[in-house]
Amino acid sequence: xxLAGSPDRAPLPRLGGGLNARLSMxxxxxxxxxxxxxxxxxxxxxxxxxxxxDEIGWMFAAGAVGAIVGxxxxxxxxDRYFSTERFLGLSHLAGAVLVWQLxxxxxxxxFLWFSLxxxxxxxxxxSLTNSLAFHHLPDRDRDFGRVRxxxxxxxxxxxxxxxxxLAAMHSSGGTExxxxxxQVAGKADAxxxxxxxxxxxxxxxxTLPSTPxxxxxxxxxxxxxxxxxxxxxxxxxxxxxxxxxxxxxxYFVHTEGFLHARLEAPAFFETxxxxxxxxxxxxxxMVEVFVLxxxxxxxxxxxxxxxxxxxxxxxxxxxxxxxYLPESAAALLIGVALHGLCFGCFIFVSFMVVDExxxxxxxxxxxxxxxxxxxxxxxxxxxKIAGWVADWADGDYARLFSVPMWASLACLLLLLMLYPGGxxxxxxxxxx
Numbered sequence: 064x065x066l067a068g069s070p071d072r073a074p075l076p077r078l079g080g081g082l083n084a085r086l087s088m089x090x091x092x093x094x095x096x097x098x099x100x101x102x103x104x105x106x107x108x109x110x111x112x113x114x115x116x117d118e119i120g121w122m123f124a125a126g127a128v129g130a131i132v133g134x135x136x137x138x139x140x141x142d143r144y145f146s147t148e149r150f151l152g153l154s155h156l157a158g159a160v161l162v163w164q165l166x167x168x169x170x171x172x173x174f175l176w177f178s179l180x181x182x183x184x185x186x187x188x189x190s191l192t193n194s195l196a197f198h199h200l201p202d203r204d205r206d207f208g209r210v211r212x213x214x215x216x217x218x219x220x221x222x223x224x225x226x227x228x229l230a231a232m233h234s235s236g237g238t239e240x241x242x243x244x245x246q247v248a249g250k251a252d253a254x255x256x257x258x259x260x261x262x263x264x265x266x267x268x269x270t271l272p273s274t275p276x277x278x279x280x281x282x283x284x285x286x287x288x289x290x291x292x293x294x295x296x297x298x299x300x301x302x303x304x305x306x307x308x309x310x311x312x313x314y315f316v317h318t319e320g321f322l323h324a325r326l327e328a329p330a331f332f333e334t335x336x337x338x339x340x341x342x343x344x345x346x347x348x349m350v351e352v353f354v355l356x357x358x359x360x361x362x363x364x365x366x367x368x369x370x371x372x373x374x375x376x377x378x379x380x381x382x383x384x385x386x387y388l389p390e391s392a393a394a395l396l397i398g399v400a401l402h403g404l405c406f407g408c409f410i411f412v413s414f415m416v417v418d419e420x421x422x423x424x425x426x427x428x429x430x431x432x433x434x435x436x437x438x439x440x441x442x443x444x445x446x447k448i449a450g451w452v453a454d455w456a457d458g459d460y461a462r463l464f465s466v467p468m469w470a471s472l473a474c475l476l477l478l479l480m481l482y483p484g485g486x487x488x489x490x491x492x493x494x495x
Contacts, residue, residue: 082199082200082272083200083206083209083210085270085271085272086195086196086199086200086210086271087209087210087213088213088267089192089195089196089264089267089268089271090192090196090210090211090212090213090214090217091213091214091216091217091220092217092260092263092264092267093188093189093192093214093217093264094214094215094217094218095217095218095220095221095260096155096158096162096185096217096257096260096261096264097185097189097218097257098217098218098219098221098222098348099221099225099253099254099256099257099260100162100165100253100254100256100257101315102222102315102318102319102340102341102344103225103250103253103319103341104119104122104123104316105119105316105317105319105320106247106250106319106320106323106340107247107250107251107253108122108174109320110244110247110320111244111247111248111250111251112169112174114171115450115454116449116450116451116453116454117447117450117451117454118171118450119316119446119450120316120446120447120448120449120450120451121175121446121447121450122174122175122178122446123312123316123442123443123445123446123449124442124443124446124447125175125176125178125179125182126178126179126181126182126185126186126442127182127186127438127439127440127441127442127443127446128179128182128183128186128439128443129179129181129182129183129184129185129186129187129439131435131439131440131443132183132187145276146273146274146275146276147191147194147195147198147274148195148268148269148271148272148273148274149268149269150191151188151191151192151195151264151265151268151271152265152266152267152268152269153265154184154185154187154188154265155184155185155188155261155262155264155265155268156261156262156265156266157184157265158181158184158185158188158261158265159257159258159259159260159261159262159265160258161177161180161181161184162181162185162254162257162258162261163254163255163258164177164254165177165178165181165254166251166252166253166254166255167251185261186434186438186439187431187434189434189438190430190431190433190434191430191431193211193414193418193430194274194426194430194431195271195272195274196210196211197418197426197430198274198426199272199274203415203418203419205359206359207359207415208355208356208358208359208362208411209356209359211355211411212351212352212355212356215348215351215352215355216348216352218345218348219345219348219349219352221256221260222341222342222344222345222348223335223336223337223342223345224256224337225250225252225253225256225337225341225342226336226337226341226342226343227337227342228249228252228337229246229249229250229337230333230337232249232252233245233246233248233249234246253341289432291420291421291422291425291429292417292421292429292432294420295483296367296368296416296420296482296483297416297417297420297421299478299481299482299483300371300413300416300417300433300482301432301433301436303371303474303477303478303482304413304433304436304437304441305436305440305441305444306441306470306473306474307375307378307409307410307437307441307471307474308436308437308438308440308441308442308444308445309441309444309445309448309467309470310378310382310445310467310470310471310474311378311405311406311410311437311441311445312441312442312445312446312449313382313445313448313449313452313466313467314381314382314402314405314467316445316446316449316450316453317449317453317463317464318340318344318385318399319340319341319344320340321340321385321389321460322340322343322344322395322399323340325389325390325395325460326340326343326392326395326396327392328343328392328396329392343396343399344399344402346396346399346400346402347399347400347401347402347403347405347406348402348403349400349403350400350401350402350403350404351402351403351406351407352403353403354403354404354406354407354408354411355407355411358370358407358408358411358412362412362415366484367412367415367416368478368482368483368484370408370409370412371408371409371412371413371478371482372475372478372479373404373408374404374405374406374407374408374409374410374412375409375471375474375475375478376471376475377401377402377404377405377408378401378405378409378467378471378474379468379471379472379475380398380401381398381399381401381402381405382398382464382465382467382468382471383464383465383468384397384398384401385398385460385463385464386460386461386462386463386464386465386468387461389460389461410437413433413437414430414433417429417430417433418430448466452466
């Protein structure tokens with residue numbers, strides 16, 4: 064009988080080439096691919112393609128379908144039949160071909176179907192990169208934060224890079240309105256950048272440490288993982304993940320366009336972040352870097368419940384600042400910065416909770432199931448709600464952002480009442 068993640072676990076073999084550096088590059092590319100286009104999608108489709116809030120909600124939802132299918136395909140394959148690194152490589156190469164097309168497609172139906180196809184190949188890779196890292200890192204609490212924060216660096220680099228690209232290539236001549244629409248049209252380049260990064264990532268994945276499937280006799284790892292998440296604290300975590308993911312998606316749907324329209328930051332900020340709201344949103348990822356770096360220092364002494372609560376409080380505070388202080392540049396920038404606490408203390412910590420409370424032979428499937436909730440069900444529901452609320456609010460930011468604000472506070476109350484407390488556990492017992 065051993066404890067997963069405990070000092071008694073059998074040591075992993077040493078891997079050449081600097082294990083942490085190799086996994087860090089994997090995370091950098093994984094999230095640079097996504098961060099290149101996601102913050103710009105709403106404003107690109109609404110202002111350049113002329114789609115309604117409800118139609119754009121369908122686009123976000125289509126991209127999330129892959130996270131629902133993923134646990135029943137990607138998790139099963141990676142846990143039972145096919146090396147994780149090879150599955151990742153093939154998925155990213157296919158995704159690069161698909162996302163390139165989104166820069167040119169100008170019809171609702173075409174964009175919807177390509178978004179669906181891209182989601183099917185990209186979404187499962189989010190949880191599988193976590194699973195691969197957890198499989199090889201000898202100390203989860205010490206090492207995973209250091210590796211995962213490079214995904215945040217990737218998001219920052221492409222966000223700031225796109226801001227400067229828009230300023231340099233799509234901001235010359237004409238009136239202010241003409242310049243604005245030129246910048247919006249130029250956001251098509253975000254999909255092209257994502258495709259290039261995806262091709263690089265696809266090739267790089269074939270160089271990652273070998274992560275073979277488990278030799279367990281269970282026929283379906285996903286069904287076994289479903290049995291494990293019925294226990295606390297995973298049950299409560301999965302239930303909370305749906306509304307929290309909706310709130311998280313609300314931020315990514317609306318914030319870039321909101322900042323582009325309302326934020327009047329000092330001139331030197333544009334020198335740093337470029338134009339559009341996407342560059343300014345990277346402030347949140349910059350704070351996220353510090354949060355992820357701090358979590359390994361506090362993870363052994365602060366309960367998971369306390370960390371999750373901090374994340375939910377940050378969600379609510381951020382939306383309150385957007386709703387009630389939309390004219391204050393300082394308030395908006397603080398709200399963006401709170402993303403670091405939102406992601407680090409809830410999303411990041413929740414993946415740690417999933418890993419340390421599941422057995423090793425179904426860990427990839429358990430991560431994929433949680434990814435289903437965070438990037439699948441929550442994104443689909445959250446995207447549709449974000450579209451409906453935008454149409455209902457009709458430009459009133461107090462109405463627009465107060466909805467996720469109250470939802471955040473409700474989730475915080477449920478966490479405090481129903482989530483098991485106490486000190487963090489290493490893992491539940493596994494059978495040799």
